[in-house]
Amino acid sequence: MSFVYTCFTTDIIHEGHLNIINEAKKYGDVIIGVLADKVMVRFNRFPTLEESERVEMLRSIEGIRDVIIQKDLMYDSVIDDLHPDYIIHGDNWVSGPMKAIRDHVEMRLSEYGGKLIDVPYTYNENVKHADDKIKEKLAMPEYRRKRLRQLIRLCPVVKAIEVHSGLTGLIAEKTVVENNGELDQFDAMWISSLCDSTAKGKPDIELVDMTSRFRTIDDVMEVTTKPVIFDGDTGGLIEHFVYTVRSLERMGVSAIIIEDKVGLKKNSLFGTEVEQTQDTIEHFSEKIRAGKKVQLTDDFMIIARIESLILEKGMEDALTRAKAFVEAGADGIMIHSRKKDPAEILEFCDKFRMEDKDTPIVVVPSSFNSVTEAELAEHGVNIVIYANQLTRSAFPAMEQTAKDILKYHRALEVDDRLLPIKDIISLIDEL
Ligand code: SPV
Ligand code: MG
Numbered sequence: 001m002s003f004v005y006t007c008f009t010t011d012i013i014h015e016g017h018l019n020i021i022n023e024a025k026k027y028g029d030v031i032i033g034v035l036a037d038k039v040m041v042r043f044n045r046f047p048t049l050e051e052s053e054r055v056e057m058l059r060s061i062e063g064i065r066d067v068i069i070q071k072d073l074m075y076d077s078v079i080d081d082l083h084p085d086y087i088i089h090g091d092n093w094v095s096g097p098m099k100a101i102r103d104h105v106e107m108r109l110s111e112y113g114g115k116l117i118d119v120p121y122t123y124n125e126n127v128k129h130a131d132d133k134i135k136e137k138l139a140m141p142e143y144r145r146k147r148l149r150q151l152i153r154l155c156p157v158v159k160a161i162e163v164h165s166g167l168t169g170l171i172a173e174k175t176v177v178e179n180n181g182e183l184d185q186f187d188a189m190w191i192s193s194l195c196d197s198t199a200k201g202k203p204d205i206e207l208v209d210m211t212s213r214f215r216t217i218d219d220v221m222e223v224t225t226k227p228v229i230f231d232g233d234t235g236g237l238i239e240h241f242v243y244t245v246r247s248l249e250r251m252g253v254s255a256i257i258i259e260d261k262v263g264l265k266k267n268s269l270f271g272t273e274v275e276q277t278q279d280t281i282e283h284f285s286e287k288i289r290a291g292k293k294v295q296l297t298d299d300f301m302i303i304a305r306i307e308s309l310i311l312e313k314g315m316e317d318a319l320t321r322a323k324a325f326v327e328a329g330a331d332g333i334m335i336h337s338r339k340k341d342p343a344e345i346l347e348f349c350d351k352f353r354m355e356d357k358d359t360p361i362v363v364v365p366s367s368f369n370s371v372t373e374a375e376l377a378e379h380g381v382n383i384v385i386y387a388n389q390l391t392r393s394a395f396p397a398m399e400q401t402a403k404d405i406l407k408y409h410r411a412l413e414v415d416d417r418l419l420p421i422k423d424i425i426s427l428i429d430e431l
Contacts, residue, residue, distance in 0.1 A: 002028030004117075005084035007070050009035045009044045013057065014130040016090065016122030023119045024088045025063060032058045033070035033078060038154045043073055043176075043183045045225065046147055048137050074101060074181060079108045086114065090121040097178040104181060132431075138225035141252025146299035147227040148254035151187050152360050157377040160188035160229055160385045164195045168390050169220035170427055188254070188383070189224065191217055193231040194267055195391040204267040206233045210244060217251060223429070227254040229303075229385065234261050234279070238287050242294045245302070255301035256291075257334050257362065260284040260321060268310045269366065271338050278311055281321055285328035292329035301331035303362055309337045309344055315351070322352055332360035332382070342368035346379045353380035 004024040008017060024030045034054045040047055047054065051069060058067045071077050078084065087109060093102040106116050137143055151158045163169045169189060176185045194204040196216050202208050217228060230248055235241040235258035248256055259268070260279045270276070279287075284304070291302045304325035308318035322333045335348045345368055349361055360382035365371055366389075373384050401414045408414075 002085040003031060003065065003082075004028050004086040004088055005031050005033060005078055005082065006088045007033035007035055007075070007078075008054075008058065009040055011047055011049045011054065011057075011134050012130055013061065014122075014127050015124075016127045018061075019122050020088060020090060020119050021061060021064070023117070024086070027086045027088070027117070029065040030063070031066045031068060031082070031084070032061075032064055033068055034058060035073070036069050036071050039071065039073050041151065041154060041187065042185065045135070046138060046150070048134060048143060073183060074104045076108065079105070079114070083112060084109075084114060086117055088117040088119060091118040092121040094118060097176045097183050100178045100181055100183070135225055139221065139252075141250065144221075144225065144227055144252040145249065145254050145297065148188060148229065148301060149299060151227065152382050155187060157373045157381060158187045158383045159373065160190045160383060161186045162192045162195050162385070162387050162390050163189045163220050163224075164192065164199045164216055164391065166219045166223045167427075169224040171390065173224040173226055174427070186226065188227045188229055189220060190385045190387055191220065191228060191230045192387050192391075193233050195388050196231075198391055204265075206236070206265050210236075210240075210247075214247060214251070217248075217253060221252065228252070229255045229257060229383070231387075232256040232258045234259055234265050235287055235291070238290050241287055242290050245291045245294055245300070246296075249295060249297060249300045254299065255303050255332070257303040257305050257332075258287065258291075259305035259307055259334075259336075260325075261307055268307060268336055269338050271310055272312055276307070276311060278307055278313065281324045284321075285324055288325055288328040288330050301360075302329070303332035303334055303360075304328075304330035305334035305336060305362075307336060309335065309339075309348070315344065315347060318348055319351055322348075323355065326356060326359050330359070332362055334362035334364070336364055338367045340367055340370075342371040342375075346371075346375075349376075349379040349381055 004027045006020055006024055010017060021030060034051060037047055037051050055067050087105055093099060109116055161172045163172050172186050172189045176183055196213060197204045197208050200208055217230065220228065230253050232244060261276055262279045263277045266274045266276050288302055288304055306318050306321050308314065308321060318335060325333065335345060337345050345363055352361065361380055362383040362385060363376060363381050364385045364387045366387055376384055404414045405411055
């Protein structure tokens, strides 16, 4: 008896899936694969059901020979171990980023005469509604909030990109690339104080107030599902910080990062060129403790950011603070540097990891940008934040367009570099 394999990356079964299964049954016994969580987050959206729950859900379908977990995106493990006679999939993988997977599967099947079957994808109102429902669920505070901790457990390194509006949120949400046979996307979003302020034409000195910062989060959350890490600057007064924690938690934000500075905060990338005062270990620890005390869920994270290297206070000071802030209850440590060379960051991570194997480490490689995610992960880093690159790439493009329209007294000359209106419209989902 021939056997047919199909892999699902879904949290619900709708008529489109049943259609594929019914087609599959015509060719032989059906084995269904459930894509492993850690692969699914690279390729698709975050699952709302655990791997084992998805296996159970598919086992409940009648007439299936088996349900297995598929551990790799490219189907190699399935092809090597099981040699399916047929692999069947919706024809939505004949183009776009998924085409790379289809091409690979076709090539591997041809090695032993296996066949690939593309079934017309079911596009209709019911399927769209089912799909929208999962997306909405992912955007709900109780699902979104806990996702950062889930990602830290699942991924060698969690990648966050800066967003400051609905549009930049959509870029973080939807950008998926195929590179060397792998699909990749960002895991999380960073609401940068620098970029949130810059988008408003304001300096990064805690001038944009919390109400406005929350408005930015809300704009982003309205159109996305990925977890949010909020740049909380110094966290402000302890008496205010506790309210900020409550609000962020209620909104479904996953983490706040606060830096150990007091007084007028300036952006860290100024380093010692401007006057900046570091908080005492005691006072900053008290702020962390106060925040942890008012938090209501186990999901929310308060991450302590250490400015010792920025302010040239030395490695020992940074490590002493890290230890103290973890003892005060910090759920993670962010270590920052404005050196081009990543050496001091890597040294910190290695020394911190000798004593503390678990507390997540966050880095922001804006200055030390030659280091790769994999190298950082080797030194124990858990979250990498690309803190300002979207803003910095948009600004020169917009400025040049403004200059050229002034120069040519019309917009024809700039047209080639503009995003077609059609593409803007398709970026934005309609209900
Ligand atoms: C931000 O993005 O606002 C940050 C990171 O705090 S940095 O600008 O590098 O200080
Ligand atoms: Mg900031």
